Amino acid sequence: MQGEWIAMSERDVAALRRRSKGVTVLPLGSIESHGPHLPLGSDPLVLRSVVRRMAEQEPVAVLPELPYSFVLEATRRPGAIHIESGLLMDLVENICDEAARNGFRKIVLIHGHGGNVALHWMFCKRILERGKPYAVYSIPPLPDMGEFFKTVMDTEVLGHACEMETSMVMAVEPTLVRMDRLHGRVYRSGRPPDVGPAFTTVEWVSRWPEMPVGEPACATADKGEKIVSEWVDRLVASLRKIKRDRVVLRVMREFAAERRQGGTLKRYGGRLR
Template identity: 25%
Template sequence: MGSAKEIIKMNRDEVATAIEEFPVAILPLGATEQHGHHMPLGVDIYLAEAMSRRLSERTGALMLPAMPFGYSWVWRDIPGTVSIQQHHVESIIKDVAHSVSRYGVKLLVLVNGHDSNKTSMKYAARELMDELDMPVIYMFYPNLEQIRSEICESPTWHGMVHACEFETSLMLAVKPELVNMEKAVKEYPEKPSLYGKSTISLGDLSKSGIYGDATLASKEKGEEMLEKYLDLMEALVAEAYDECNKE
C-alpha cells in the first residue's frame, strides 16, 4: 500500500506521471451541515476525504480536492450550513469530469459522504456517458446497511444515517479530536405521515440533530466498517478499470 496521491500536494509533473501509471481519479463529495451538538459541520467532508485517501493509497488513483458543499436544504436555518442547489452539484461533478478527461484520466470515481448527493451523482454519470469517452462510477458506502447492521448495535431511523452511531463511529476513527462524546445523545424523532410527501424535512423533526443513537459509537466500530467499505470500493474500482480497458 502506497501513500495517497493528493493532487493539491503534487506538482504538474508528478500528476502527469501518476496518470501514466494509473489513469484514475477520485472525487470526494461532502457537505457543510449540522451533525448534532457532538460533531462538526464538516462530517461529510471528512468522511469522504478519509475514504478517498485510503482508496488512493490502496489503488494508486489520484485524489482530487473534496467538494465541500452539497444540497443541505433541510438544515438551511442552522448556523454554519451552506446549501447549494442540487443541479449545481450535478454541474460541478460534470465540470470536474470534463476537466480530468482532457489530460488522460480514463475513469472518474465519485466517493460520497452525503446522502443527498446520490441523485446528483447518478444523473451526472448518466449525462457524462453521452458526453465523454470516460466512465464515471459513484459510491456511497457500498452495501451500507448490511455492513452497518453487522457492526452497529442500534437501528437506523427509517433507514437513514445521520449523526448516529454509524457516522459518529466513522468520525471517531478518522477525526476523533473533533468528536465530543459527552454531547452525544439518542434520538428517534416521530415520523409524520406526510414526511417524504411534503416539505416536512429532517430539520423540522429532531431537536438534537441526531437520528439514531450516537452514544453507542466507538472508534473500533468505525475502523471495522471503514475497512469493509474500502474492500468493496477497491474491488469496484478494479472492476470498472478492467471494463475500461476492454473497450
C-alpha cells in the first residue's frame, strides 16, 4: 500500500510528512459476527481495500488499521473481540498523540465500523477538551451515502451484514463470502421498546439479536464495487479539503488559549450576568 506507515523507513516517513502536508490517516475497523456468510473482520477487510485505493490517488501516511473496536452487542455471538469504551478512547488518543509527535498535525480517522458513530463524535470533542496541539478529522463509515445506496441497492433495510455490506465484501474478498449458507434468509427487525424519540441502551440488541440486517442474499459483487468506488471518491475529496484546511488548528489554538486564561469569565471582564 502507498504510504503504509509500517513499510516506510525513517527517511521515507519524514519525506511523506512533507509531501502529505502533515496528514496521516488511521483506519478503524472491528472484529465481530457478520452472520453465517461473512468473515468476522469484514469491516477491516473492506476498509483496507478502500484506504489502499484512496492512498493511490492522494499522498498520505497510512497508520496500521486498528482492527478492534467497541462491539459489545456482538459479544452474544461467537468471534467478537470487544474493547471497553474508555480503553478504546485512550488507545485512539494515544495513537494520535504518537502520530503528532512524529510531526503529523492533521490526523484523519477513517471509520469502517458502523457502531463507531458515537466514538466518532465524542472523540473529536475530547481532542478539543484536552487542548491537543493537532487537529483530528473524523470521517464516519460510508459518509452521507444514504441517497447513493438507493441508486444501487434493491432492498431498503440496510445496516450490518446486509445487502450493502455483503456486496462490498464480495467485491473485495470474494473467496471469504459463503452465500450458500444464507438460503435466502431475510433478517427482520425485532421490536425495540416504544419510547421514541428516546434512544435506549438496547436499541441494537432488541432489533438485531442475530446481527445481520435485511436481505443479504440480494448482494452482488457488482453492487459492492459501485459502493466501494463511491466511498473511495468521497474519501479522496475529503482528504484534499483537509489538506487545504487552515481553520481547525487555528480555532483549536484560540479555544485552548481562552480556556487557559479563565475562559468565559475573563472574556466578560470577570462578571457573568
